[in-house]
Amino acid sequence: MLELSDVVYLLIAFIVVHFWWKxxxxxxxxxKIAQDACKREKMQLLDATVSLKKFGFEKNNFGSRIFLRYxxxxxxxxxxxxxxxxxxxxxxxxxxxxxxxxxxxxxDIEPTSFEEE
Numbered sequence: 740m741l742e743l744s745d746v747v748y749l750l751i752a753f754i755v756v757h758f759w760w761k762x763x764x765x766x767x768x769x770x771k772i773a774q775d776a777c778k779r780e781k782m783q784l785l786d787a788t789v790s791l792k793k794f795g796f797e798k799n800n801f802g803s804r805i806f807l808r809y810x811x812x813x814x815x816x817x818x819x820x821x822x823x824x825x826x827x828x829x830x831x832x833x834x835x836x837x838x839x840x841x842x843x844x845x846x847d848i849e850p851t852s853f854e855e856e
Contacts, residue, residue: 765808768831773814780840782816790810792811792825793809807828807829807834809828810826811826812824814838822839
């Protein structure tokens with residue numbers, strides 16, 4: 740028979756696995772977004788990796804709190820000079836993309852503009 744402590748441990752394990760799974764899905768989507776953005780800007784995505792930088796709640800345009808994962812990536816125009824990019828994701832939906840480009844300070848794309856939930 741399951742005791743209450745067993746149920747709590749199972750619930751915690753489920754939450755951790757679910758969070759990890761959703762983060763991996765978001766990372767895969769963020770990597771595709773970074774590849775597409777680098778290709779569009781004629782940049783090279785370095786190391787072909789996108790990594791989780793941080794996560795947390797942020798207010799959207801409507802004042803509601805939404806959970807965002809922030810992924811960082813590095814890119815270059817010549818393969819030598821490294822520049823940083825950041826993608827904010829809500830689940831597997833891009834909220835914004837920031838790239839520190841050499842010829843212009845930033846690209847800021849907001850396809851969903853922190854939609855109301």
